Amino acid sequence: MPFSFRTELSIPPQNRRLTLHTPVFTAGSCFAEVMGQKIQHYKVPTLVNPFGTIFNPVSLFTLLQAALQSPPTFTGELVQREELWLAYDFHSSFAAPSGPELLMRIQQAITQSHNFLKQADTLVLTFGTAVGYIHKASNQLVANCHKIPQSQFQKRLLAISQIVASFNSFYAVLQQVNPNARIVLTVSPVRHLKETIEGNSVSKSILRVACQELQERYAEVNYFPAYELLLDDLRDYRFYKPDLIHPTEVAEDYIWEKFKTAYFDQDFQQFTEKWDKIRQALAHKPFHPESVNHQQFLKKLLNQLEELNTKVDCRSEISAVKKQLIAG
Incomplete structure (x- = not known):
């Protein structure tokens, strides 16, 4: 019989679920x-x-x-x-x-x-x-x-x-x-x-x-x-x-x-996974912000934010990314 050194508490899913837009x-x-x-x-x-x-x-x-x-x-x-x-x-x-x-x-x-x-x-x-x-x-x-x-x-x-x-x-x-x-x-x-x-x-x-x-x-x-x-x-x-x-x-x-x-x-669970990755990307501090690689990284991040903006308000994050993009 295997030993167990922890009692995990399982919480059953609620019938009434919260969503991304639930106050x-x-x-x-x-x-x-x-x-x-x-x-x-x-x-x-x-x-x-x-x-x-x-x-x-x-x-x-x-x-x-x-x-x-x-x-x-x-x-x-x-x-x-x-x-x-x-x-x-x-x-x-x-x-x-x-x-x-x-x-x-x-x-x-x-x-x-x-x-x-x-x-x-x-x-x-x-x-x-x-x-x-x-x-x-x-x-x-x-x-x-x-x-x-x-x-x-x-x-x-x-x-x-x-x-x-x-x-x-x-x-x-x-x-x-x-x-x-x-x-x-x-x-x-x-x-x-x-x-x-x-x-x-x-x-x-x-x-x-x-x-x-x-x-x-x-x-x-x-x-x-x-x-x-x-x-x-x-x-x-x-x-x-x-x-x-x-x-x-x-x-x-x-x-x-x-x-x-x-x-x-479940939609919220999926959103949190995406948002955690985006927040991690937003927190990234590059050594060379004007490099081609980082500018491409920012453009990809901007596209992801604009896609999510149809679900939640991402205007402040979109604005922050746009300020880092080099025109042209």
Whole structure:
């Protein structure tokens, strides 16, 4: 009997497949950004983490529900830290020198999200942690403490029932705005070791059970096992960056390939192979850019891009290649 030193996780192909032109919305933890950028890389219409990184699911659902209102409305609390204004409901990338300027940025983000969510086919929502922080003065859960003194917050572990109830509220509004939208839930494989190893295990377990409950409750909600692919399939510290917290690019690519195979149609799979070769060609830096060989290489590349331009928008790449061609 041969030995097996790895348990590969096989994910069955989905009946409802994404295409090259299917709008995809991703939001949540930093892993949502990783996956969203990979989808976006292949020219799929994608809106990636429009609120910035949001780690806990309840804060994420609150923002999504606000974006789905007509008109989309933000009613959260602002805070001034040193010379910047920030919002407790948003990532610290949303910062401005004045409250009105910050509110304008926030309104732009939720309006953009509103318009995209109305026509999105699939929402990929990634949960990072079940640990939440309650702002004592307002008794409200915050998405980000923004390095405000910890004495102003109470740390709390979110309950599964709280996560499910928050999702139910958001999903009811989503079905009114976009009844055909599908939701793919994932638990981020990024380790939250600041909560301790034991705390991270409890947190991820809560998130995983919440995903299971929601998947069983709703036909158009399913779970993609990004967490299990790293923890149980790859299962090796070689697939973590030196901080032993974040997955390496190799691990991210492995998880992406599993997602792509399960969720995208065959035409998209074929396109990605062509596009990877084209991107590699575009990144090529010749020693002699004016040589006959390189100019022929560019003309061939231009023809390939113009052919693909009938399927996706390749105008920026076509322009970049034309600038390198010598007239005549």
